[in-house]
Amino acid sequence: MLSLENITNAVHEWLNATLNPNLALLSEFLIVGVLAIALFAVLGLSLVLMERKVAAFIQIRLGPNRVGPFGMFQTVADTLKLIMKEGLTPDGADKFLFNLAPYIVMIAAMMLLAPIAFAKGFQIWDINIGVLFLTAVSSISVIGILMAGWASNNKYSLLGAMRSGAQIVSYELSAGLSIITIVILTGSLQISDIINAQANGWWIFKGHIPVLISFVIFIIAVTAETNRAPFDLAEAESELTAGFHTEYSGMKFALFFLAEYINIFIACAIGATLFLGGWMPFHIGHWEAFNHIMDFIPSSFWFIGKTFFLIFLMMWFRWTFPRLRIDQLLNLEWKYLLPISLVNLLVVALMAVMGWYF
Amino acid sequence: MFIIDYIKDIFKGLKSLLTGMRVTGYYFTHHKEIITEQYPDNRATLKMADRFRGEVVMIHDENNEHACTGCSACELACPNGTIKIINKFELNAEGKKKKAIDTFIYHLELCTMCNLCVVACPTDTIKMEPNFEHSVYDRSKLTKVLNRPGSKIKAGVE
Amino acid sequence: MNSTVIMFYCISAFILGTGILAVTTGKIFRSAIWLLFSMMGIAGLYFWMQMEFIAAVQIIVYVGGIVVLIIFSIFLTQKSGEEMPKPPLTKTIFSLLAAILGFTFSYLLIYQYGFNDGNAPFELKVSDIGLKMLDTGEHGFILPFEVISVLLLAALVGCIVIAMKVKSIEE
Numbered sequence: 001m002l003s004l005e006n007i008t009n010a011v012h013e014w015l016n017a018t019l020n021p022n023l024a025l026l027s028e029f030l031i032v033g034v035l036a037i038a039l040f041a042v043l044g045l046s047l048v049l050m051e052r053k054v055a056a057f058i059q060i061r062l063g064p065n066r067v068g069p070f071g072m073f074q075t076v077a078d079t080l081k082l083i084m085k086e087g088l089t090p091d092g093a094d095k096f097l098f099n100l101a102p103y104i105v106m107i108a109a110m111m112l113l114a115p116i117a118f119a120k121g122f123q124i125w126d127i128n129i130g131v132l133f134l135t136a137v138s139s140i141s142v143i144g145i146l147m148a149g150w151a152s153n154n155k156y157s158l159l160g161a162m163r164s165g166a167q168i169v170s171y172e173l174s175a176g177l178s179i180i181t182i183v184i185l186t187g188s189l190q191i192s193d194i195i196n197a198q199a200n201g202w203w204i205f206k207g208h209i210p211v212l213i214s215f216v217i218f219i220i221a222v223t224a225e226t227n228r229a230p231f232d233l234a235e236a237e238s239e240l241t242a243g244f245h246t247e248y249s250g251m252k253f254a255l256f257f258l259a260e261y262i263n264i265f266i267a268c269a270i271g272a273t274l275f276l277g278g279w280m281p282f283h284i285g286h287w288e289a290f291n292h293i294m295d296f297i298p299s300s301f302w303f304i305g306k307t308f309f310l311i312f313l314m315m316w317f318r319w320t321f322p323r324l325r326i327d328q329l330l331n332l333e334w335k336y337l338l339p340i341s342l343v344n345l346l347v348v349a350l351m352a353v354m355g356w357y358f
Numbered sequence: 359m360f361i362i363d364y365i366k367d368i369f370k371g372l373k374s375l376l377t378g379m380r381v382t383g384y385y386f387t388h389h390k391e392i393i394t395e396q397y398p399d400n401r402a403t404l405k406m407a408d409r410f411r412g413e414v415v416m417i418h419d420e421n422n423e424h425a426c427t428g429c430s431a432c433e434l435a436c437p438n439g440t441i442k443i444i445n446k447f448e449l450n451a452e453g454k455k456k457k458a459i460d461t462f463i464y465h466l467e468l469c470t471m472c473n474l475c476v477v478a479c480p481t482d483t484i485k486m487e488p489n490f491e492h493s494v495y496d497r498s499k500l501t502k503v504l505n506r507p508g509s510k511i512k513a514g515v516e
Numbered sequence: 517m518n519s520t521v522i523m524f525y526c527i528s529a530f531i532l533g534t535g536i537l538a539v540t541t542g543k544i545f546r547s548a549i550w551l552l553f554s555m556m557g558i559a560g561l562y563f564w565m566q567m568e569f570i571a572a573v574q575i576i577v578y579v580g581g582i583v584v585l586i587i588f589s590i591f592l593t594q595k596s597g598e599e600m601p602k603p604p605l606t607k608t609i610f611s612l613l614a615a616i617l618g619f620t621f622s623y624l625l626i627y628q629y630g631f632n633d634g635n636a637p638f639e640l641k642v643s644d645i646g647l648k649m650l651d652t653g654e655h656g657f658i659l660p661f662e663v664i665s666v667l668l669l670a671a672l673v674g675c676i677v678i679a680m681k682v683k684s685i686e687e
Contacts, residue, residue: 058382062394129568129642136572139580143552146587150545162591169584189642320382
């Protein structure tokens with residue numbers, strides 16, 4: 001059967017057979033880089049289109065439908081427009097940091113791609129601290145946002161950056177704690193171990209109520225960490241024009257925009273990996289025939305399907321709920337999510353010790 | 359007790375969030391609810407709402423007769439000088455001089471579609487029409503004469 | 517000199533360069549950013565040593581926590597965008613002296629320890645770190661771990677006490 005694992009292995013063997021090991025490694029780096037950038041482009045285009053379509057249908061509109069069939073090339077046209085626009089740097093800005101900030105955000109998003117398993121045996125770097133690496137690197141992107149807000153020399157940008165900083169720093173806690181629940185149950189930080197532990201059932205089913213609670217907390221915290229509505233105070237249009245990227249235009253703005261969507265994809269990919277079994281197919285107990293049919297669906301399809309389901313959930317949130325005020329935002333985190341996730345963590349630890357999961 | 363209130367709060371919050379999501383989820387799955395009009399494409403079938411106000415017109419019947427007495431109540435009622443009525447004096451059948459309109463000038467470019475002239479008209483001779491395609495290349499084309507050439511007042515309207 | 521050694525020198529040069537920039541730049545925000553890059557360079561060094569756990573903790577604690585807090589406090593100060601005045605010569609000299617003293621002190625300590633050049637592959641599971649943390653036996657870290665936990669708890673409670681609204685007497 002043709003699978004991504006076989007393809008990567010074949011490429012690896014062919015490169016090692018034809019080139020010397022160093023060159024082979026270098027060319028593998030190159031291939032991975034090109035693939036990552038291609039994935040970024042495809043994701044950026046498709047997620048923006050998906051967001052606009054979902055928003056339109058939820059608001060009883062049609063959405064983009066002029067460029068291409070069903071408006072499929074709308075985002076391509078938008079990207080072309082953004083590429084051709086002039087990238088302005090404001091006069092009073094700190095020019096070096098202003099131009100550096102979008103790249104920091106982008107590089108942080110790119111690094112997050114490394115430990116994610118896209119399919120069975122299709123993973124860039126199966127690092128032994130996978131989940132910890134993800135939480136660590138995702139905290140770098142806030143620096144880019146703070147940098148952008150300060151360097152723009154604009155009060156809206158500064159306010160947006162401060163809000164975003166406060167938000168990300170506080171919501172990282174409950175996101176981290178809900179990730180730790182799965183780490184406790186699995187006993188490993190490695191992504192491949194976490195996925196393999198779900199071969200006989202995804203954690204959200206195996207861990208029943210406590211894992212469900214941490215899943216809900218994870219989704220809420222991750223929505224806040226990616227600065228999306230209802231937690232989009234950092235770029236609240238009605239209050240701060242566009243928050244930290246008010247002064248950005250052209251391709252630099254596009255990088256911020258792209259990084260936002262990449263972060264959504266990665267956050268949902270982490271959620272799918274931890275709670276919904278990554279690329280593991282859906283299996284029910286001893287229904288051999290059913291399980292066999294499910295195995296025929298390629299693992300990459302499972303992963304992409306789960307991830308896009310979570311992305312859709314986040315879009316659904318965005319177009320349903322009104323924006324929180326800053327005090328409501330911090331209340332939600334410090335008075336509700338954090339205590340609940342701490343108690344939940346204890347319950348999960350007890351569950352893991354006593355073996356009260358399926 | 360504090361803890362019970364706290365837990366109640368959480369469940370109430372979750373329930374209200376789910377209610378909101380149910381509404382938007384319904385619209386997401388029911389595409390026939392979509393109300394967007396794809397305007398230039400559906401021009402042939404486009405039906406404007408009954409009470410949409412697009413422009414002021416004067417009602418003429420099949421004999422090219424209208425009911426305007428030239429009282430200029432509409433001109434007085436108009437808040438921004440959209441209507442200008444020029445009167446003339448005609449001799450009627452009994453040889454008496456009688457006031458009648460010569461031209462009913464309507465400046466569409468000034469009109470805010472407030473409907474006050476229609477309300478003010480004592481003889482219900484003007485009304486609002488739902489036509490909204492007013493774009494022209496010259497502003498002067500928006501100054502319209504509402505009474506048709508050769509039209510005259512209906513018999514019996516004072 | 518193989519490629520890993522070259523990488524080591526590159527990373528070290530990056531750390532030192534950004535560190536020097538952090539203390540010499542005129543703008544306070546920029547020096548925070550240079551400090552951040554220096555911290556990331558140290559994390560890179562840990563990655564180079566294949567100590568991924570320490571590297572990730574370095575990023576979480578220093579980049580995601582401390583530098584963000586520093587930047588926050590810079591945001592809240594006035595005139596954070598202006599160029600700072602050049603320090604007087606005596607200040608420069610004394611801070612240089614302090615830096616050199618600190619450097620020689622730590623260098624001598626490290627030099628006297630005398631690291632042996634071990635070529636054995638270094639493999640450490642994260643779960644071992646966790647077990648060591650809770651180990652009550654010899655070379656276990658249960659006591660420092662608990663002491664630090666109590667310290668952090670005290671800090672948390674202190675924060676809450678400071679942030680709490682004082683109820684007025686009438687209520």
